[in-house]
Amino acid sequence: MKRTWNRRCWPALARLLLLTAVLFSYAMFQGGFVSWFLFYSFLPFGLYALLIAIYPLKRTAVRRTVPAGRRYWAGDRIPVTAHIDLPWLIPMAAVVVAEGEQNGGAMIAWPLRRRLVCTWSLSLPRGRHSLDTIRLEVHDAFGWVRKTASFHAPCTVIVYPRYIEWPAEAVREWFAHGKAARPIPLHRDMVVAAGAREYVPGDKMSWVHWKASARRQELMTKEFDEQRNDDWIVVLDGAPSRSFEELVTLAASVAKALIDDGVPVGLLVAGKERSFVKPRRHNDQWQSLLLKLAEAHDDRNEPLARILMEEINDRTAAGYIMVTSSLSAEWVGQLREMASKRRVVLYVVSDRWGEEERNEADRLRHSGVYVSHIAPPTLQTVWQGGKEK
Known part of the structure; x- marks a missing residue:
C-alpha cells in the first residue's frame, strides 16, 4: 500500500x-x-x-x-x-x-x-x-x-480482439475450382504398416517387410497409410502499421471460420517476439489463438522474408493464410516459391493500393497465390462478432 x-x-x-x-x-x-x-x-x-x-x-x-x-x-x-x-x-x-x-x-x-x-x-x-x-x-x-x-x-x-463473421467458403472454394486447385499434400504414417506389396526397385530397405518376405519367399515392402494433411496456419504480420488492429481482427475472423468448419488451424505472429500455435483439433484451440492475438504487438524489426524462411520451412501444413498491411517486392518471390509447394492465401489490409501493388498482386495470382485487397474501413464498419452466445 x-x-x-x-x-x-x-x-x-x-x-x-x-x-x-x-x-x-x-x-x-x-x-x-x-x-x-x-x-x-x-x-x-x-x-x-x-x-x-x-x-x-x-x-x-x-x-x-x-x-x-x-x-x-x-x-x-x-x-x-x-x-x-x-x-x-x-x-x-x-x-x-x-x-x-x-x-x-x-x-x-x-x-x-x-x-x-x-x-x-x-x-x-x-x-x-x-x-x-x-x-x-x-x-x-x-x-x-x-x-x-x-x-x-x-x-x-x-x-x-473482435472478429467478424467470415465465411469459410471465402477461402476454401477458391481451391476447389480453376487452375489454382491442387491436391492437398499427403504424408505417410511411418509408424503403422497397413499391409505389404512386392518390392519395387527404389524402395528403402527400411520399408522391407521381413516376415511377409519370409512367408512369400520374395522381398515384400511395407505399405503405409497415407494421411491427408489439411492443417492451415494463419500468419499475422507484426510490422508497425496504422491498420494493425484491423489485421488482428481479420486474422481472428479467418481462424474462427476455419475452426467452425472443422479445419485444424495454427497461428504464427511474426513480430519482435515470435509466437506460434500448432494446428490441432481441440476444444481449446480457439482460446489459444485468441490469447496470442490479444497479446500481439506491431513491433517487428526484421524482414518478414527472413521470419518466413526460418519459421515456415520447418512447418508441414496444407496452406498458409498471410495477413499483412503491405505488399513489398522483397518477399513476393518467397510467396511464389511457397505457392509451388503449398496453398497460399494473401490478404492485404491497406489504404494504399496503387499500380505497383496491383502488378505485384497479378504476378502472385499467376503463380497460384490467392490475393485479396481489403480497405481498413471495411473491417471497421461491418457487424463485428465476439459476443458470447
Whole structure:
C-alpha cells in the first residue's frame, strides 16, 4: 500500500485552524450574541473538518475484482468492483474511488458503514492489462479538507480482439475450382504398416517387410497409410502499421471460420517476439489463438522474408493464410516459391493500393497465390462478432 497526501491537505488544515482562531478572537473581544453565534455555528463544521484531516485513511483495506468466467472483447464495458474496509466509522460527506491510470471510478455520498462496495465500468483496448492502483479521496461537506491515498490492488484483465463473421467458403472454394486447385499434400504414417506389396526397385530397405518376405519367399515392402494433411496456419504480420488492429481482427475472423468448419488451424505472429500455435483439433484451440492475438504487438524489426524462411520451412501444413498491411517486392518471390509447394492465401489490409501493388498482386495470382485487397474501413464498419452466445 502506498500513501500519498494531497498537497492541499495541510494548507487547508492550517487555514481551518486560522479561521477558528479568528472567530474565537472576534467573539472574545467583540462579545455579544452575534459574534458567539458565529463561533459556535462554525465550531461543529470545523471539528468535523479536523476529524477528516486526522482520519487514518492509509489504514483502509482495498481490493479490486473483475467478474471471471467470461471473455471481454475490445470495446466492451468491463465491470470493476472495489471492496473497501474503512478503519473508522464516521459520517463522511463523500468517498471518491478512482482508477489509478484509467478513466473510471465512482463516488459514494455519506456512507454510514465501514465496508463499502462500489462498481464502475472500463472500456479497454485489445491486450493484456494490469490494473494496479486504486485511489481514494475523502472530504468534508464544504470541501475545506480533502485527503487522498493510493492503494495497491492488482488485477489482470485480458481483452480479446473482435472478429467478424467470415465465411469459410471465402477461402476454401477458391481451391476447389480453376487452375489454382491442387491436391492437398499427403504424408505417410511411418509408424503403422497397413499391409505389404512386392518390392519395387527404389524402395528403402527400411520399408522391407521381413516376415511377409519370409512367408512369400520374395522381398515384400511395407505399405503405409497415407494421411491427408489439411492443417492451415494463419500468419499475422507484426510490422508497425496504422491498420494493425484491423489485421488482428481479420486474422481472428479467418481462424474462427476455419475452426467452425472443422479445419485444424495454427497461428504464427511474426513480430519482435515470435509466437506460434500448432494446428490441432481441440476444444481449446480457439482460446489459444485468441490469447496470442490479444497479446500481439506491431513491433517487428526484421524482414518478414527472413521470419518466413526460418519459421515456415520447418512447418508441414496444407496452406498458409498471410495477413499483412503491405505488399513489398522483397518477399513476393518467397510467396511464389511457397505457392509451388503449398496453398497460399494473401490478404492485404491497406489504404494504399496503387499500380505497383496491383502488378505485384497479378504476378502472385499467376503463380497460384490467392490475393485479396481489403480497405481498413471495411473491417471497421461491418457487424463485428465476439459476443458470447
